[in-house]
Amino acid sequence: MFRSVRHMIYDLIEWRSQILSGTLPQDELKELKKKVTAKIDYGNRILDLDLVVRDEDGNILDPEQTSTISLFRAHEIASKQVEERLLEEKSQKQNIDINRQAKFAATPSFALFVNLKNVVCKIGEDAEVLMSLYDPHESKFISENYLVRWSSSGLPKDIDRLHNLRAVFTDLGSKDLKREKISFVCQIVRVGRMELRDNNTRKLTSGLRRPFGVAGNFLC
Numbered sequence: 001m002f003r004s005v006r007h008m009i010y011d012l013i014e015w016r017s018q019i020l021s022g023t024l025p026q027d028e029l030k031e032l033k034k035k036v037t038a039k040i041d042y043g044n045r046i047l048d049l050d051l052v053v054r055d056e057d058g059n060i061l062d063p064e065q066t067s068t069i070s071l072f073r074a075h076e077i078a079s080k081q082v083e084e085r086l087l088e089e090k091s092q093k094q095n096i097d098i099n100r101q102a103k104f105a106a107t108p109s110f111a112l113f114v115n116l117k118n119v120v121c122k123i124g125e126d127a128e129v130l131m132s133l134y135d136p137h138e139s140k141f142i143s144e145n146y147l148v149r150w151s152s153s154g155l156p157k158d159i160d161r162l163h164n165l166r167a168v169f170t171d172l173g174s175k176d177l178k179r180e181k182i183s184f185v186c187q188i189v190r191v192g193r194m195e196l197r198d199n200n201t202r203k204l205t206s207g208l209r210r211p212f213g214v215a216g217n218f219l220c
Helices: 002-021 026-046 070-108
Strands: 110-116 126-134 146-150 165-172 183-192 207-217
Touching: 002 026, 002 146, 026 070, 026 165, 110 126, 146 165
Parallel strands: none
Antiparallel strands: 110 165, 126 146, 126 183, 183 207
């Protein structure tokens, strides 16, 4: 209600400035005055204030100089116009709500923003950190992996991306909202030797990907 009245007041202030400018032709000035009075009557109606009875030019009728029957008929016309305006506003609002619901159903409804600060896990070698969304009831991942390569020194392999490891999961639509549960899963894959304690340079291997750890948290 406050926002509606505020918008109407802004419109009235703008129209008042146009009227006081004295630059409008007579026909435009007459139409603008009708818009002003219609807006005022509509505002009084939604605020449950008294209905002001006017003539065809938008001037307030003087009850001392107007017959009772003329006042009654003018009041009927004014009430009908305000009710038509209310029905029109209600219809427009319903159409907007329907369009929003259709758009909501047809397009992704929300996104998940992830900002990786640090990986607190003693690995001993380089690692790959994979983050994704998982449906535990269907036992399947419902998003692609966000991959971050982590070095054995405890920093990202791409040092330029330090403090800037961000991702947005945007493939979440109305179907995902209906899922009973969604988990955020983080997988850690060690990249390096077959065995961490293998120090024999003759048998030393490198570049092997071995599962190291996994963690998850329910989002909903």
